[in-house]
Amino acid sequence: MSVTIGIDIGGSTTKIVGFVNRTMITPFFVKADDPIASLYGAFGKFLSQENIMIADVDRVIMTGVGASYLAKPIYGIPTGRVQEFIATGLGGQYISRLDRVIVVSMGTGTALIKADKKNIFHMGGSGVGGGTILGLADRMLKIRDIYSLINLAEEGDLSKVDLLVRDISRDEIPGLPPDTTAANFGRINDMANSSDLALGILNLVFQTIGIIANFASKSGDIKDIVLTGNLTTIPQAKKIMNNLSALYGINFIIPEHSEYATAVGAALAYKYDVPIEKIE
Numbered sequence: 001m002s003v004t005i006g007i008d009i010g011g012s013t014t015k016i017v018g019f020v021n022r023t024m025i026t027p028f029f030v031k032a033d034d035p036i037a038s039l040y041g042a043f044g045k046f047l048s049q050e051n052i053m054i055a056d057v058d059r060v061i062m063t064g065v066g067a068s069y070l071a072k073p074i075y076g077i078p079t080g081r082v083q084e085f086i087a088t089g090l091g092g093q094y095i096s097r098l099d100r101v102i103v104v105s106m107g108t109g110t111a112l113i114k115a116d117k118k119n120i121f122h123m124g125g126s127g128v129g130g131g132t133i134l135g136l137a138d139r140m141l142k143i144r145d146i147y148s149l150i151n152l153a154e155e156g157d158l159s160k161v162d163l164l165v166r167d168i169s170r171d172e173i174p175g176l177p178p179d180t181t182a183a184n185f186g187r188i189n190d191m192a193n194s195s196d197l198a199l200g201i202l203n204l205v206f207q208t209i210g211i212i213a214n215f216a217s218k219s220g221d222i223k224d225i226v227l228t229g230n231l232t233t234i235p236q237a238k239k240i241m242n243n244l245s246a247l248y249g250i251n252f253i254i255p256e257h258s259e260y261a262t263a264v265g266a267a268l269a270y271k272y273d274v275p276i277e278k279i280e
Contacts, residue, residue: 006267156199
């Protein structure tokens with residue numbers, strides 16, 4: 001058995017996935033503050049969990065902000081680094097089974113990558129992302145745990161927080177349904193409770209990301225938008241993005257294993273003539 005391993009070393013989590021030929025082994029992640037500790041922890045756990053010997057691994061390809069900390073090959077295995085945006089684009093194509101897409105990486109901030117059969121191009125991004133959610137939740141609700149925020153938001157009512165089109169116009173506005181957001185947090189009042197505020201925070205961030213992706217889709221003439229990164233696991237994301245799909249006539253896609261797209265792309269990089277920096 002010949003296994004290729006892709007590892008995405010982020011600021012707080014390290015994600016790992018393996019491929020045997022083009023068949024993906026179920027990915028997982030570990031949490032750690034130190035990038036090297038999380039790298040070796042993820043690697044060892046992966047081999048143990050999948051009953052893989054070190055001799056079975058033919059290469060390890062890394063990406064992410066923590067990949068720069070590794071100065072030597074992992075256990076003598078051929079090891080390399082690939083540029084994160086390229087890995088994200090490749091991974092988004094693979095998990096969506098689409099060749100021409102805009103891949104949106106939703107992490108602490110947000111990055112947008114255009115990917116087609118010819119090239120992968122970083123279109124730009126935004127500082128709005130998971131960091132925004134956690135920062136606002138901390139200041140507004142004294143909540144520092146994302147899962148607590150998600151659970152709180154389940155009972156939220158956006159009409160007590162956001163100003164909607166129906167609140168400012170009695171007439172129908174072409175292309176804008178009455179329940180379209182006119183201003184995030186534009187209608188907040190004393191009746192809004194913690195659940196309403198929690199949902200308002202999530203709605204603000206996901207709508208902002210969705211609208212930016214919509215503009216990117218128009219400039220790239222691409223209607224398939226693949227959402228990746230940790231924020232795709234938040235349950236409210238799917239509903240908010242589905243509403244934007246209907247509003248803008250584009251297709252937001254959250255594929256299986258969406259949070260692992262960048263690690264997937266790293267593992268696949270060697271198959272696609274992608275520049276890989278060797279670690280020696």
